[in-house]
Amino acid sequence: MSAAAPITAPRRRIPAAVQIGIALVLFWATLAAFGPYLAPYSAGYVVNAGPFAPMSTAYPLGTDYLGRDMLSRILHGARYTVGVALLATVLACLAGTTLGLLAAVRRGWIDALISRAADALISIPHLMFALVVVAAFGTSLPVLVLMAAVSYVPGSFRISRALALDINAMDFIQVARARGEGTAYILREEILPNMLFPVMTDLGLRFVFVVLLLSGLSFLGLGIQPPNADWGALVRENIVGIYEAAPAVVVPAVAIAILTIGITLLIDGLSGSNHEIVR
Amino acid sequence: MTPLVEVSGLRVTATNDRGAETDIVRDIGFTVARGEVLALIGESGSGKTTIALSLLGYARRGCRIADGGIRVGGADVRALAPAELARLRGGQVAYVAQSAAAAFNPSQRLMDQVIEGVRMRGLMSRANAEAKARDLFRALALPEPDRIGARFPHQVSGGQLQRLMAAMALMTDPDLVVFDEPTTALDVTTQVEVLRAFREAVRERKTTAIYVSHDLAVVAQVADRIVVLRDGAIQEIGATAQILSGPADPYTQSLLAAHAPKPQPPAAPRDVAVAPLLEVRGLVAGYGATWQGRPAAPVLHDVDLEIRAGSALGVIGESGSGKSTLARVIAGLLPATSGMMRLDGERLAPALASRGREELRRIQIVFQAADTALNPAHSVERILSRPLAFYHGLSRSEQRRRVRRLLDLVRLPASLLDRLPTELSGGQKTRVNLARALAAEPALLLCDEVTASLDTVVGAAILDLLAELRSELGLALMFISHDLKTVRAVCDEVMVLYAGQVMERGTGQAVMQAPQHPYADLLAASVPELRPGWLDSIDETRLAEARSRFSFPGSPDLCAFISRCAARAPGLCDAAPPPIRRFAKGSDIRCHRTEQELVALQSKHGSVSAAILPLKRVVKRAL
Numbered sequence: 001m002s003a004a005a006p007i008t009a010p011r012r013r014i015p016a017a018v019q020i021g022i023a024l025v026l027f028w029a030t031l032a033a034f035g036p037y038l039a040p041y042s043a044g045y046v047v048n049a050g051p052f053a054p055m056s057t058a059y060p061l062g063t064d065y066l067g068r069d070m071l072s073r074i075l076h077g078a079r080y081t082v083g084v085a086l087l088a089t090v091l092a093c094l095a096g097t098t099l100g101l102l103a104a105v106r107r108g109w110i111d112a113l114i115s116r117a118a119d120a121l122i123s124i125p126h127l128m129f130a131l132v133v134v135a136a137f138g139t140s141l142p143v144l145v146l147m148a149a150v151s152y153v154p155g156s157f158r159i160s161r162a163l164a165l166d167i168n169a170m171d172f173i174q175v176a177r178a179r180g181e182g183t184a185y186i187l188r189e190e191i192l193p194n195m196l197f198p199v200m201t202d203l204g205l206r207f208v209f210v211v212l213l214l215s216g217l218s219f220l221g222l223g224i225q226p227p228n229a230d231w232g233a234l235v236r237e238n239i240v241g242i243y244e245a246a247p248a249v250v251v252p253a254v255a256i257a258i259l260t261i262g263i264t265l266l267i268d269g270l271s272g273s274n275h276e277i278v279r
Numbered sequence: 280m281t282p283l284v285e286v287s288g289l290r291v292t293a294t295n296d297r298g299a300e301t302d303i304v305r306d307i308g309f310t311v312a313r314g315e316v317l318a319l320i321g322e323s324g325s326g327k328t329t330i331a332l333s334l335l336g337y338a339r340r341g342c343r344i345a346d347g348g349i350r351v352g353g354a355d356v357r358a359l360a361p362a363e364l365a366r367l368r369g370g371q372v373a374y375v376a377q378s379a380a381a382a383f384n385p386s387q388r389l390m391d392q393v394i395e396g397v398r399m400r401g402l403m404s405r406a407n408a409e410a411k412a413r414d415l416f417r418a419l420a421l422p423e424p425d426r427i428g429a430r431f432p433h434q435v436s437g438g439q440l441q442r443l444m445a446a447m448a449l450m451t452d453p454d455l456v457v458f459d460e461p462t463t464a465l466d467v468t469t470q471v472e473v474l475r476a477f478r479e480a481v482r483e484r485k486t487t488a489i490y491v492s493h494d495l496a497v498v499a500q501v502a503d504r505i506v507v508l509r510d511g512a513i514q515e516i517g518a519t520a521q522i523l524s525g526p527a528d529p530y531t532q533s534l535l536a537a538h539a540p541k542p543q544p545p546a547a548p549r550d551v552a553v554a555p556l557l558e559v560r561g562l563v564a565g566y567g568a569t570w571q572g573r574p575a576a577p578v579l580h581d582v583d584l585e586i587r588a589g590s591a592l593g594v595i596g597e598s599g600s601g602k603s604t605l606a607r608v609i610a611g612l613l614p615a616t617s618g619m620m621r622l623d624g625e626r627l628a629p630a631l632a633s634r635g636r637e638e639l640r641r642i643q644i645v646f647q648a649a650d651t652a653l654n655p656a657h658s659v660e661r662i663l664s665r666p667l668a669f670y671h672g673l674s675r676s677e678q679r680r681r682v683r684r685l686l687d688l689v690r691l692p693a694s695l696l697d698r699l700p701t702e703l704s705g706g707q708k709t710r711v712n713l714a715r716a717l718a719a720e721p722a723l724l725l726c727d728e729v730t731a732s733l734d735t736v737v738g739a740a741i742l743d744l745l746a747e748l749r750s751e752l753g754l755a756l757m758f759i760s761h762d763l764k765t766v767r768a769v770c771d772e773v774m775v776l777y778a779g780q781v782m783e784r785g786t787g788q789a790v791m792q793a794p795q796h797p798y799a800d801l802l803a804a805s806v807p808e809l810r811p812g813w814l815d816s817i818d819e820t821r822l823a824e825a826r827s828r829f830s831f832p833g834s835p836d837l838c839a840f841i842s843r844c845a846a847r848a849p850g851l852c853d854a855a856p857p858p859i860r861r862f863a864k865g866s867d868i869r870c871h872r873t874e875q876e877l878v879a880l881q882s883k884h885g886s887v888s889a890a891i892l893p894l895k896r897v898v899k900r901a902l
Contacts, residue, residue: 171652175715177631178610179669180639193656 018269024262032082035075043076044068044227052238052246062247065238070248073234074255080230082259084141085214088148089207095149096156097199101187103157104164115161118154126151126213134222144223148210159202163195204267208260215256231256281353282310283454283487284317284334289347291329291338303342304329304511311455314485318498318519320534321508322734323705327491330508331457334489335372336364352454369396373448377460379440383432390428393447402451415446418483419476420826436828438469442476449480456481456488462497466597466761467805468825474500474807474814475822493734495534496807499523500814507531519811537735538764538809554624555585556755557609557642557723562618564608573835574616578604579779580835582618586723586772591749591756593770593787595763595802599829601779602759603647606725609757610644623722640670643716647728649708653700659686659711660696666718685714689744706737713741717748723755730765742769763806767791775799778829778839785866794877796868797846801825820845838869846872846880 014022031038041047046067049056053063061070099118103111121129133147167173168191176190217223218232229237234252241249289307292300304326311317319327329342336356338344349356352371359367368374376382383392393415394408403411409428416424419442432440441461448456461477462470478501481488492498498505498519505522507514507530515528526532562582567575578601586592594602607613609620611631620627622641628634646652653662663682667673673681683693689710700708709729716724726745730738746769748754760766766773766787773790775783775798783796790799801824804817823845830842836856841847851871859869870877 171646171648172654174607174612175644175646175652178612178639178644179666179719180631180634180636181669190654194654 015269017265021262021265021267021269024258025266028078028082028259028262031075031078032086035078039069039072039075041069041072043073043229045072052241052244052248055247061251064234064248065241070251073229074231074251076228077230077234077252078255080224080228081211081215081232081256084145084224084230085148085207085210088145088214089152089203089210091145091149092152092206092210093156093199093203096153096158097160097195099153100157100160100162101164101191104161104168105183105187105191111161114157118157121151122154122158124151126209127216130213130217131222134217139222139225141224144214144217148213151213152206152210156199156202156206160195160199163198164191167191167194201267201270204263204270208263211256211260283313283315283352284309284311284489285348285350286310286330286334287348289330289333289349290345291326291333291342292345293342300343300345302345302511304508307347307513309506309513309516311487311489313454313487315504316481316488316490316502318490318492318502318505319508320492320495320498320505322493322736324510325508326511327493327508328459329511331459331489331491332374334455334457335368335374337368366400369448369453370400370451371454373451373453373456375441375444375448375456375458375461377463379444379461380432380437382444383440385432387431388428389430389432389435389443393428393443393450396447397450400451408450411450412446415449415480416443418480419443419446420472420479421446421476436469438465438473441465441473445477445480449484449486452484454487456486458488458490460492463493467763467807468597468801470497470807471805471814471817471825472822475817477501478814494807495523495538496809496813499809499811500807507534523809523811534735535809537739553587554621556588556623557584557586557757558619558621558624559584559609560619562605562608562615562620564604564613564615564618566613569616572617577616577779577835579608579615580839582776582779582781584774584781584784586755586757588722588755589749589753590772591758591770593766593773594757594759594776595761595766595773596776597761597802599778600776602761602776603727604779605776606644606727606757606759610642610725611639612644636670640719641722642725643719643721643723644725645712645716645727645729647731649705649712649729649732650700652712653708653715655700657699658696659698659700659703662700662711662715663718666715670719681718685718688717688748689714690740706733706741709733709737709741710744713744717752720752721754723757725757725759727759728761731760731762738765745769763791763803775802780839781869782840783866783868785864789862789864789866792864794862794864794874794881796870797824797844797872797877797880798840800881801843838871846870846877848872 047059047063047069049059049063049067051063051065051067053059053067055062059069059071061074064070064073099114103114129151130147133143137143173186173190176186214223215230215232218230219236221236224230224233226233231252235249238246238248287308290305291303293303294300307330309317319330321327329339332338333344333349334351334356336349336359344357351367354367356364356367383389390409390412393412394405397403397408398405412428413424416427421427421439421442427435427439435443445461458477462473465473474497480486490498490501502519504516504518506516507522507528509530514530515522515526522531523535526535560583562579563573563577564579565574565577569575582605584592594605596602604613608615611629611634614629620629622638627638631639660682663685664678667678667681682696686693686695691707691710691714695703695707700711703711713729730741733741742765745756749756756769758766758769770787773785773787774781775790775796777798783790783799791803795803801821804821805825807813824843827843829839832839832841832853838844838852838857841852844852848871855871857869857871859867860874861867862874872880
């Protein structure tokens with residue numbers, strides 16, 4: 001039966017949940033990239049509808065506590081929410097994967113050192129770590145990105161180390177060793193391609209956590225500082241609008257939820273249907 | 280009397296990715312009388328397991344019993360409601376799977392699992408069920424039948440676990456037991472005791488059984504009738520003796536021919552003047568930290584060997600004997616603790632890192648599992664190109680040309696170049712695995728069980744290929760196998776390894792000839808032969824040896840086989856390291872017993888070569 005393996009597997013139908021996930025992620029990625037150009041007004045422009053205006057054709061998402069157009073605020077904020085989180089996640093995964101590969105292949109004291117350092121870091125709650133860092137270094141963008149990246153390195157490190165350990169024990173690695181290949185070749189050509197898929201899945205999941213961490217921080221007033229605002233900060237700014245049932249306080253929260261749900265749906269679909277879709 | 284099992288016009292289909300249905304077995308019809316043992320034989324993909332499972336009213340995922348009648352004990356299996364099917368399975372029809380290790384729950388005691396079926400059905404009280412289980416343990420020749428049930432699966436050996444699963448199947452006194460390759464994963468010596476136990480238990484209870492196997496010699500020992508399958512269709516049905524002595528179908532004949540003892544390859548003349556290609560002296564290796572010159576977990580003790588250019592050395596032994604470790608040590612993957620290795624007279628460093636690229640190129644290793652030896656992310660072309668670029672620094676276009684030549688050499692079409700390993704069959708993977716090693720143009724190829732996971736016919740083709748490469752390229756082979764037959768066919772020298780000690784070493788002919796080292800004798804006697812009744816002809820001393828397990832003799836210098844050996848001399852074997860003697864037949868034997876003593880001991884239970892003779896006649900007729 002094994003001889004009858006199909007040469008090209010037919011494209012399987014992508015499940016509806018994954019299609020929704022892909023659509024949502026693409027939607028937000030576009031907004032993050034082009035948001036400011038699509039926005040009808042600049043981020044600080046006060047329109048003449050008064051504060052906490054309800055949804056209307058002129059201002060589809062209403063206005064905020066100062067009377068600024070919420071749609072424009074959201075579009076401008078997308079860049080901070082998505083951009084900063086993406087940058088931090090990619091940094092975290094790059095560092096985590098590199099360290100994980102190194103630890104798995106070298107073992108010995110290098111592995112022990114990195115693993116214990118990761119254990120130490122992972123034992124500190126993310127929010128507490130963030131508060132300490134912000135208190136010490138302020139809330140500039142580079143500090144926020146680095147802080148989020150550092151706090152998610154241990155998770156990424158652990159996953160890639162476990163994956164690399166498994167792959168490193170396979171016979172094809174032994175073959176490469178016996179051939180005389182160097183560590184760099186084995187890491188790059190033999191191990192990495194086989195862990196790319198789970199690492200990408202992990203990256204998506206971690207991105208969701210980073211979005212939530214940064215939004216939470218902004219909600220506490222410790223993230224992106226005014227006049228700039230990400231979605232977490234938008235919720236905080238407009239919190240009093242909750243008494244007037246203004247859309248301004250709900251819209252950014254919903255935006256965060258839609259973004260994270262979209263990514264989760266996409267990841268679920270990818271890991272559930274194995275490699276069929278990525279091919 | 281109506282037969283117990285009646286199968287007629289059975290067709291099972293599978294649905295592929297595109298949603299199209301294809302037949303995996305078709306037009307299958309046979310009957311099994313009460314108390315009869317019927318064997319289903321065929322290679323992988325022949326549909327034998329599919330048919331066996333259909334008797335339980337079961338089809339694997341994506342498969343469907345499309346047509347035909349299946350009657351067991353008068354009941355129409357296909358018409359049964361799910362609840363009735365559940366009663367049938369494990370009640371009237373029981374199943375013994377290939378891998379007992381995977382079939383037992385590691386966190387439950389064996390007794391609880393063995394009696395679970397009858398307890399679940401409320402057929403017996405707990406005390407009665409346990410008493411019955413103990414009787415079955417006794418009948419299946421399990422050690423300590425009264426206490427073994429209290430153990431966990433990891434506390435018993437593979438052969439014992441397989442028998443425990445048979446006990447589980449027999450608990451309900453089923454009308455029919457389906458054995459699905461129950462001894463395939465076992466060592467030959469373990470297979471003997473398990474087969475004996477199965478057959479006794481089935482005979483005593485007059486159980487009707489279906490025995491699924493790919494091994495004609497095993498089936499010859501247990502079955503009354505044989506069904507030969509190929510590509511989902513029946514080729515031939517007949518009584519065991521008739522199938523073995525006068526097969527009508529050409530496919531059955533080719534199966535029998537694959538069992539024929541191949542002509543010994545002529546031993547290359549021993550030219551003492553020429554230095555051997557590889558010379559190994561006093562090799563000690565193992566795992567863990569080294570302390571006082573010994574590894575914490577020693578695997579190889581004091582191994583000597585030499586391989587001359589163009590010759591083939593076979594290394595045989597049971598699993599755990601250190602065969603694969605030996606290959607890893609020679610390849611440098613596991614640095615030896617002590618001992619000396621020379622390649623072409625030049626000293627070979629124990630660790631990979633201190634070997635030159637040229638030395639690495641000249642020794643190539645081919646791993647057992649082609650599945651894990653090929654990187655699933657690399658195409659066939661990439662897998663084969665890398666050694667060409669690495670060792671020979673070839674240009675892209677030159678690489679492409681050579682890759683095609685390599686595929687040609689291992690008889691694979693160039694259309695496979697862009698395939699990933701998952702898109703290849705088992706035989707194709709083995710060939711790619713081999714081609715990658717050949718790309719380095721090595722002088723010595725270390726082959727670790729390269730044919731173990733392949734069907735008889737595919738395996739035979741790989742062996743022929745190796746023999747050809749040897750004569751064409753002057754390649755030297757170290758051929759590791761647990762299968763004596765294979766080694767005999769390929770190698771001109773043979774080395775028998777037990778618990779890391781070389782027990783016997785000499786030309787293939789000499790090692791196979793009596794007298795042998797007691798362990799080599801046991802191994803040779805345990806290889807199933809095609810003649811029915813072979814299993815009964817094994818005498819009790821050998822059976823006792825096969826049944827017993829390795830236990831550490833107290834010092835690594837003493838004979839490791841002592842705990843199992845029927846020829847051991849108390850006061851001598853447990854006191855002094857055995858000498859290595861050259862016997863008149865030409866092989867070196869590590870044993871305290873002298874040649875005369877071994878001759879006397881082994882003539883008592885009949886020499887192995889005498890048993891092979893009638894087989895040759897059978898095969899000649901088959902051809």
